[in-house]
Amino acid sequence: MKNKLHYFIFLLLIAYCSSLTANAQTPTVEKIDPPNWWANMTVNPVRVLIRGKNLSGANVLSPMNSGLKTYNFRHSENGHYLFFDVEIVPNTKAGKYNFKVETRNGFVNAPFEISQKMPRQNRFQGYTPDDVIYFLMPDRFADGDQSNNDPPKSKGLYDRSKGRHYHGGDLQGVIDKLPYLKSLGVTAIWTTPVYDNNDQLDTKEVYEGVPATTGYHGYGAIDMYAVDEHLGTFAKLRELIDKAHALGLKVIQDQVANHTGPYHVWANDPPTPTWWNGTVENHVSNNWQKWTAMNPRATYQTQKRNIDGWFIDILPDFNQDDPEVEKYLIQNSIWWLEMNGFDAIRMDTLPHVPRTFWQKWGGAIKREYPNVNILGELYDGDPALISYFQTGRRGHDGIDTQIDTLYDFALFYSIRNAFAQGKNIREVSQMFAKDWLYPNPSVLTTFLGVHDMPRFMNEEGATVEGLKMAQTLIMTSRGTPLLYYGDELAMRGGSDPDNRRDFPGGFPSDTRNAFTNSGRTAEEKDVWNHLALLGKLRRELEPLRNGKSIDLLDEEQQMAYARVKENQAVLTIFNNDTNAANVQFDVSMIKQFSGNATLNDRLEKVKDVKIENGKIKFSMPARTAGIFTIK
Template sequence: MKFAWLTLIWLLSVGWPYAQPPAVTKVEPPSWWREHSINPVRVLIRGQHLQGAALTVPVGLSIAGTTVNPQGTYIFADMTIHRDTPIGPTSLRIATAGGETSALFEILPPLARAGRFQGLTEDDAIYLIMVDRFADGDPRNDNPEISPGLCDRAKPRYYHGGDFQGIIDHLPYLKDLGITAIWLTPIYDNVNHVNPPTRYDSVAGVDYHGYGAVDYYAVEEHFGTLTKYRELVDAAHRIGIKVIQDQVANHTGPFHPWVEDSPTPTWFHGTKAHHLNNNWQTWTLMDPYASAALRRPVLEGWFINILPDLNQEDSEVARYLIQNSLWWVGISGEDAIRQDTLPYVPRRFWRDWTAALAREFPNVTVIGEVLNKSVPLVSFFQKGRTQHDGIDTGIHTVFDYPLFFAMRRVFGQGKPMTELPELLAMDYLYPSPHRLVTLIGSHDVKRFLNEEQASPVRLRMAFTALLTLRGIPQLYYGDEIGLRGERDPDNRRDFPGGFPGDRRNAFTKVGLLPDEQIVYGQVKTLLGLRREIPALRRGALVTLAAGDHSLVYARTTPTQAVLIAFNNAAQPLTLEVDVQALPWQNSAKLVDRLADQLRTVVTNGKVTLRIPAFSSAVFAPE
């Protein structure tokens, strides 16, 4: 009897987990569809005291492959959704030796495909929005009840109040500018407290940028709700603007619940206490001679030694990430995905991930971030070529960072113009160079006007190049008015006029400063020309002349051509250029569509161009 009492006291002292009732805190995904290309769907249930759990589901659903982790905190199960399963919410029943509980799950009707899931083409122009820094349309979510005190515009690393409603309110501004697609920084739920200083961030701050996910199936409350996000997507579609979601399959935020309690022992590469640091040697990924050990820090190292690196070679992790991507597309109707930190994930995973995406949403485009100057490395990840590792990633396109760095050097640092055609000469390495996403600014680099020799006139030249070269151009919010800013977080300043109390409203012409008006006017004109002239979007690129301070190229189709000329010198320039490669007849009259002041005539297959200092021109037939 004494032994029995001692045993009971010991069991009570340790919590007697097998006798306690089960508790569920999260079901992922929270909803799914009938007749989906993924069926059964792999359900991950998080909770407490789940050891020995048995799942039962209503008629129309069936369960198989149930496993519970040893700690009793996660259940994995394959749930088949039959064709006759009723649409709407349903309950999953979880029973253990300690009792029963239920968890909500919902069977969703599929969204109508018309006007959704559209993908991107060379006809598009993308506008990158950092959600928190664009516009505050609903001040009520600036200080949410579950995460108070994290919004302070005086602190660069805190929330500033930007949200989905602010973007909705300014969609007409973007439409008028000529934008056809918006890319939003991640909208996942982030941690509800201030992050302590680190070696990367010496100042305490919050994850206003969205890249510190703690819940892949929830929306950050400072931005709005899932319902409001879907409203934003629908509002954008109604006026002909597509939506690109920023997804992060490489890592979680440092405070994701998985970090302290992982669903499987191999969910992450290493642990918070013991892991590799990413050494950024991304060249090893395309090196046929690199050993697996040499590549390990790149593929398994924690980003900036802080962000927990997900292990996509764990089959449960891979299934989770694939389903999560498809859930976001399916529930919102968005048109494209931007995948963050693409190279640090095994290429085999990208092959499987893109294949799964294509089965359900064949038109949705994927843009991969490979932030590197090397054309061979960046091209290694684009769809259309099986590389030496036997893999084609299926990633439709990538950001043209090699061209980004070249344009920054030429227009922002005064380097020779020949660097641009020298770089473009390597386009043969890309399976589809015309699909590359080109840019002169992003949230990861300082603003263009903070380059050492940058000026508003040189920014205008850079925009001419961006919006007339091959590829799909991407603008960074505020660059169209010449916002300034050093590196993160200074390059993420609030858009003037987007927030209560702003002294001026740069969303309106009267709110623009003189230099801003000139830059904005040129960007809008260029986007209009791009929309008007098919050759600027889909024409072949022909380089006609190049020098240290000059560059002339054309975009041409069999029946149409546009000639683009640059003078990156402090004095006017006169050039005679052979244009026999273009479909123009002698005596054809050309006019500069940017300023309507420069004119020339084709004479004996040549044109004479007189270009003012630090300027560009876009010549087309009158």
């Protein structure tokens, strides 16, 4: 009897262990990228990536009569990833579906949705020199919803006393301040990325005296298909874009195709063996030698660290030459646009990604959204390098990147030198003289600063007068002007993160509110009113946006140019000297100025100026700019 009991227990144990083994081998689904797609898109089939367990050898069956076809399966060796194509028959009905992920050990359902496409009206518009862009970091702009300051998913990352922690700004805060942006004269908004970032203190990106940081800036994604919980939800993002569009404001999305954050699950468990350039344990760090991207003499060896290198030695670097990576990144960009109705893309770290990828990626964006334009970040002061990445011609490598516009960093440096540091303004003229390098200089994005450098007012020798002259230049010269939040207040700030201070009045405990006139200091009112007037003049005077540029005066500290459009002409004159200067030059080659006329300074800084026989001669006050039209 005792032996029979032991035998029975033995059989039960075998059955139990067999059950555990079978359950352990049953496929599981943890994540699906993308979670949805649309019928009648230019990307069809869409490549789907499932992350889970026990996916080796899995087949994916689509629902009967759904209009969806699945094929071209690829499995990771460890069974954690499954790629497959989903072909969507034209006019497939929108709705929720379940794919059956099946192995010999069982199956699991994987939800997938066919969504309704966004209405095209007032979406996917692109931006042009008719626009003025306002760049903000949501976390540092305004806290509109205190309930997400320290969310359960990622507690302990909120602390306004620490520059590299979350401060509470969010998408609701941006929504609340849309009327403020409208009043300033802004027509487009660019925010830093809204991707979900790490849920814990970052002990990999550390600085002296700062043993841990957070992903408040948005550039360290752990999920490229999710909104960070500190900022809000997808519904809130859509609300922001819809309400911005209702006010006539465009919205530009910040995207990153070069890297993820160090805490992404892929970092130590990539979907393919070549997903990254290297591994966490074995990779090269980026050496920032951007010029190698345009060097016709370069070899892969000399370009490797610039293209394959990991930023600050910790950010996993995508290998865009892997076809699965290429498809994933292209689809991800299109998904964000179609889900939310963004008008343009700002793409991060342009020269650190192969140009072959940009050509394919940009072409895919243009096929689906012909009007959406792409702003590329190339942080370098060499106009030859910047122009090499602008669409409109092929480089010596035979590639047209499809990148519409770039930041005019070359002009940025000359502006800082002249108007902040008081060096010769002629350097600005010399930089404009290199416009011939660009396929289309008229669409470059001009600016005085962004989040990656000390602010204008932090430069040695910077003054409010110099700031206002610099603002006058970008608001009257070719290109699309971009304002960094706080520029309208002459905000100070040194290196990161000091250049990312909280906007005064955007947070519950703030003692004053600079979003209102009464909450601004005298200096802030002066600069804000000046910038608002510049925006008004730019809207009213067509030549300032789309006119031909004609240089009329290039002295060491004086400069003048006209913008001419059909029968209108606008003249902008600068005296960057600390003393008044006698200004004299010929304007007779401009039809509107060829005879005798009186010019009125629309900034009201200079008295009326006479044109006599096509010539101008007057005394220009020190550190002053004027915008002149015929009275």
